[in-house]
Amino acid sequence: MSAVVVTGASRGLGRCCAERLAALGHRVIGLARTGSADAPFEMRTCNVGDAASVKEALADLRRSTDVFALINAAGIASMNLLMTTPISTIQRIVEVNLLGTIYCCQAVAPALIRSGGGRIVNFSTIAVALGLAGESVYAASKAGVEGFSRAFAREMAGFGVTVNVIAPGPIDTGLIAKVPRDKIQAIVERQVVPVQATPEDLWNVVSLLLSPEGRMISGQVLHLGGA
Amino acid sequence: MGVELQEIADFLCRELASITGRPVESFSEQSALIGARTEVSSRGFVELLLAAEDFANERLGIQFDWASDSAMSEARSHFRTIGSLANHLLSLSRSGSAL
Numbered sequence: 001m002s003a004v005v006v007t008g009a010s011r012g013l014g015r016c017c018a019e020r021l022a023a024l025g026h027r028v029i030g031l032a033r034t035g036s037a038d039a040p041f042e043m044r045t046c047n048v049g050d051a052a053s054v055k056e057a058l059a060d061l062r063r064s065t066d067v068f069a070l071i072n073a074a075g076i077a078s079m080n081l082l083m084t085t086p087i088s089t090i091q092r093i094v095e096v097n098l099l100g101t102i103y104c105c106q107a108v109a110p111a112l113i114r115s116g117g118g119r120i121v122n123f124s125t126i127a128v129a130l131g132l133a134g135e136s137v138y139a140a141s142k143a144g145v146e147g148f149s150r151a152f153a154r155e156m157a158g159f160g161v162t163v164n165v166i167a168p169g170p171i172d173t174g175l176i177a178k179v180p181r182d183k184i185q186a187i188v189e190r191q192v193v194p195v196q197a198t199p200e201d202l203w204n205v206v207s208l209l210l211s212p213e214g215r216m217i218s219g220q221v222l223h224l225g226g227a
Numbered sequence: 228m229g230v231e232l233q234e235i236a237d238f239l240c241r242e243l244a245s246i247t248g249r250p251v252e253s254f255s256e257q258s259a260l261i262g263a264r265t266e267v268s269s270r271g272f273v274e275l276l277l278a279a280e281d282f283a284n285e286r287l288g289i290q291f292d293w294a295s296d297s298a299m300s301e302a303r304s305h306f307r308t309i310g311s312l313a314n315h316l317l318s319l320s321r322s323g324s325a326l
Contacts, residue, residue, distance in 0.1 A: 063284065106294065110277060158270040 002068035002115065003027040004210075005058065005108055007048050007100065010036040012173035013123070014073030016199040017206055027066075031057055031074070031104075048074045048100030049092065058107045067111035069119040069210055072101045072145075077138045077175050090137050097141035102148055105163075109156065117160025119210050122149045124167035129227035130190055142167070146221050153219030162218035166205050169225040171197050192226025201225075230286055230320065235313040238286075242278045243309065246271040256310030272306075279312065287320040 004021050008014030009030025018041055022028045028041035031054075035043050046057035061067055076096045078089050101122050112118035124142040127135040146165050153163035169191045170176050170184045188196045205222055208214050236256050243258065244251035247267060258266045260275070267275065276293050283291035305315030 063281065110280070113273065113277060155269070159273075 001025040004069040008074030049095030054103040070108040098144040113159045120163040126169040165221040
């Protein structure tokens, strides 16, 4: 079966997607800053916020004709007021979330074209739609992902490559582990479907976008749970 | 004997003819690839670069990185014309951007 590149594959939603894709028989190439010895798929060390690191990690795929999808799940967050957020943290959030997504799309796109088409799934957040206080930098980086993806979808449309964004509400992963429970619940209650989504809910949307039935869905931001 | 400039330019002209469906004779080293006088759509341009990348790898033994800083300048870009792209590829092969 064809290859799928998954960033942020060592844990969280990236790991969830990578494991399911591997179970379906795909060759999964997982990227993460640190390795994961127990991963049931190939892992490569990569800092997605560093263009050179991305280029090096994916160099052998560039002229491949057997790559089907890229799932950009790598992401970091720092829930904090902008006025108290260190510059280095601001830069790191934008590097990983926004530039990392762009770098990986640029690196994998030639292989998707050579493979005759494919899928790109990027990740955003409900924090963009709701304008959540304390998440301004995180929301800005993900709003960038949304804008980038809508435009990039048009660039790739002629090659049979769809580009979409999934913007979930809070899902229990390490990303929100330090956020107080009552704050999580308050966000969930602002969703159209006021129920906290699970990794499985997210995988169901990824699965749809990767399926043949997803071929006409592109340039969209899908709010898991509704926003 | 190494690959000559004309051979690279001829390859690019043939690829452009195939991509656009126009006769190969309608292209030359002066054919514009970017800017207002471009001879090819943005999709066709990407297809040409993919073909050029394969040619560079297989015939010249070099890596061709499309996304270099100079690529964005219409005045200096090696994507200006078929001739400038052919020159760039030849220059890369002579400077030893070996795989």
